[in-house]
Amino acid sequence: MGAESSKKSSPKASAPTKVHIADQEITWTNWYQHVNWLNITLIVAIPIIGLYYSMYTPLYRKTAIWAVLYYFATGFGITAGYHRCWAHCSYTATLPLKIFLAAVGGGAVEGSIRWWSRDHRAHHRYTDTDKDPYSVRKGLLYSHLGWMVMKQNPKRIGRTDISDLNEDSVVVWQHKNYLTVVIFMGLIFPALVAGLGWGDYLGGFVYAGILRIFFVQQATFCVNSLAHWLGEQPFDDRNSPRDHIITALVTLGEGYHNFHHEFPSDYRNAIEWFQYDPTKWFIWTMKQLGLAYDLKQFRTNEIEKGRLQQQQKKLDRIRARLDWGIQLENLPVMEFEEFQEQARNGRALITVAGVVHDMTSFIKDHPGGKAMINSGIGKDATAMFNGGVYNHSNAAHNLLSNFRVAVIRGGCEVEIWKQAQRENKDVEAITDSTGAKIIRAGAQPTRLTVPFEAAPAS
Numbered sequence: 001m002g003a004e005s006s007k008k009s010s011p012k013a014s015a016p017t018k019v020h021i022a023d024q025e026i027t028w029t030n031w032y033q034h035v036n037w038l039n040i041t042l043i044v045a046i047p048i049i050g051l052y053y054s055m056y057t058p059l060y061r062k063t064a065i066w067a068v069l070y071y072f073a074t075g076f077g078i079t080a081g082y083h084r085c086w087a088h089c090s091y092t093a094t095l096p097l098k099i100f101l102a103a104v105g106g107g108a109v110e111g112s113i114r115w116w117s118r119d120h121r122a123h124h125r126y127t128d129t130d131k132d133p134y135s136v137r138k139g140l141l142y143s144h145l146g147w148m149v150m151k152q153n154p155k156r157i158g159r160t161d162i163s164d165l166n167e168d169s170v171v172v173w174q175h176k177n178y179l180t181v182v183i184f185m186g187l188i189f190p191a192l193v194a195g196l197g198w199g200d201y202l203g204g205f206v207y208a209g210i211l212r213i214f215f216v217q218q219a220t221f222c223v224n225s226l227a228h229w230l231g232e233q234p235f236d237d238r239n240s241p242r243d244h245i246i247t248a249l250v251t252l253g254e255g256y257h258n259f260h261h262e263f264p265s266d267y268r269n270a271i272e273w274f275q276y277d278p279t280k281w282f283i284w285t286m287k288q289l290g291l292a293y294d295l296k297q298f299r300t301n302e303i304e305k306g307r308l309q310q311q312q313k314k315l316d317r318i319r320a321r322l323d324w325g326i327q328l329e330n331l332p333v334m335e336f337e338e339f340q341e342q343a344r345n346g347r348a349l350i351t352v353a354g355v356v357h358d359m360t361s362f363i364k365d366h367p368g369g370k371a372m373i374n375s376g377i378g379k380d381a382t383a384m385f386n387g388g389v390y391n392h393s394n395a396a397h398n399l400l401s402n403f404r405v406a407v408i409r410g411g412c413e414v415e416i417w418k419q420a421q422r423e424n425k426d427v428e429a430i431t432d433s434t435g436a437k438i439i440r441a442g443a444q445p446t447r448l449t450v451p452f453e454a455a456p457a458s
């Protein structure tokens, strides 16, 4: 069997340097080696056993309440403890709070603080790349639990600095005694509370222990999957993190993940008072009780800058989809005499601010009537268009730009458009993030900054 499998595997696998199983192709003969059986037991098998036992275990009201309370406590162990305190150092916890968070966090059965935080820092540093241990680019299911139930090559996970965690005695102690912590806080403690409290050892074990582990695991796993898949991206859309109320409800407030990836050391995930972030409220309460201090918060000014830039990016995309007419620099140059000549020969050419427009197809649609537009043909209509006859709207200037056909060679005698040249076209063009020109309202080159005063007699 072994010889057969080595024959079938890739030539790399039989090379003297051992290739990690995760880097080998999954085949019918080696699939079981790809599976992380310990994690399968912890996150798949145990809940199935729990479900089986729940059919034979009555659920008492007190046990149900205790299971929910312990769900929140162990959930906060992960969100307020593992995540915001240790992985991101977004606040400082006093020793009693650290011990509490390390204990209940262990009860969530999601690995030690040290292991969890190292992976999470890699996730932030290398988001969506191969070095991201739970990259959503490998699929939603992979980011949810595939990364745990399938073996990963630890060398492929991005490197991060955890020297601060190695100096934290609570983290070190929890890592060394992890199995004891998991068994006691995950299963024994919830059973003891229900047993000593109201005599329901089995209910405590099944509901507040096993099934509660399942729910708290699935909830926090959603931060890696759902929070990178569902919702809005108000701060940056280059990577996958997203904000959504549903994810927030499921994950004790970790659902404002686009914000979190932009401002990871902020103790908040939700910045608005009406958004659901119980982890933030928990940390804030700990501060009021004197158990937490140095709560880190980004200035609103910084947050709003990010939000504005992302809005600008979205506007740029909309702008790029619109037709803004041929760019001035791409238009052919026409002598003024040639322009007059063509207009005499029946082409409805009108010059506004040195730009020649062919209005032939538009004459019948002109809101001001045919006669008005005809009176400008073959002429420099800069003044007429800009207040001499009618001070055209911004929309009219936009529309006019679609009819551009040429620009008049400089040095033309017409003084009025020279003025327009000075006012509009010598200004450096504003461009968006992609380098495309931005024409702001009222900034079409055909528009005079100071409208031409209509002669009282006209």
Ligand SMILES: [Zn+2]
Pocket: 123, 223, 224, 227, 228, 241, 257, 261
């Ligand atoms: Zn993330």
Ligand SMILES: [Zn+2]
Pocket: 083, 087, 088, 120, 124, 260, 264
């Ligand atoms: Zn994070």
